[in-house]
Amino acid sequence: MFDEVIFIRQPSGFAKKGLESLVCKLLKSLYGLKQSPRQWNKQFDDFMKSQGFTRSMENPCVYLKRVSNETLGLVILVLYVDDMLIVAKDKSEVEKLKAQLSAEFSMKDLGPSKRILCMEIHRDVKGGRLWLTQGKYARKVLERFNMLDAKPMSTPLVNHFKHQLSTVFCPLDATEKGLMSKVPYESAVGSLMYLMVCTRPDIAYALGKVSKYLANPGKVYWEVVKWTLQYIMEYGFLFYAHSHQARTLVGYVDSNYA
Known part of the structure; x- marks a missing residue:
């Protein structure tokens, strides 16, 4: 009522x-x-x-x-x-x-649930394992930005990009800004953010960097976004039902990108 x-x-x-x-x-x-x-x-x-x-x-x-x-x-x-x-x-x-x-x-x-909010749920009942992935969503994102056939990358961000992510590389004149306005920068970052929130926390650092320049992105920032797009694969969360770490969520990261 x-x-x-x-x-x-x-x-x-x-x-x-x-x-x-x-x-x-x-x-x-x-x-x-x-x-x-x-x-x-x-x-x-x-x-x-x-x-x-x-x-x-x-x-x-x-x-x-x-x-x-x-x-x-x-x-x-x-x-x-x-x-x-x-x-x-x-x-x-x-x-x-x-x-x-x-x-x-x-x-x-x-x-039994198999899919919700673009997330796929895979079960191995005997092995006590459950996977949470977004493989289909990731492929749609790559297809949308014409990156489906791009060479896969092993890291979400490389060291030489970190030094180029600053306001120094933001477009300064109308010509540069006009060229970048045709690039789907915001859409790509937004699509990656949904992956990050649901199943891919490993791209959080890279997205945190490129998100700072949504208002006035430069060409180098778009290169970083494309690199991250080349990184997303069939990865996701794997949960174990029977493990000495079953009560703790543990994450691993190669902090120096070696």
């Missing part, structure tokens, strides 16, 4: 004969209204809280519930608009939550 009263004109083709001058009062939200996303989120939030879930303070799209048996830990639901991922140690808890959601909302169960 809306928090305010909203009227709309009668839709074309559905106006009542003789009452064309009247308007309709909305009783519930419709797709396309500015209020609709908020109303949906409010309804979903109220339902999850009624089922004993708590909304994460750090990420409002994550709901948590501790099950009665402490050894089973948490039931976690991640929401993106109207797509959901449910995680729990006990599969019966997942099925229970899905049944509760289906009773309240019209839903479609897609089974």
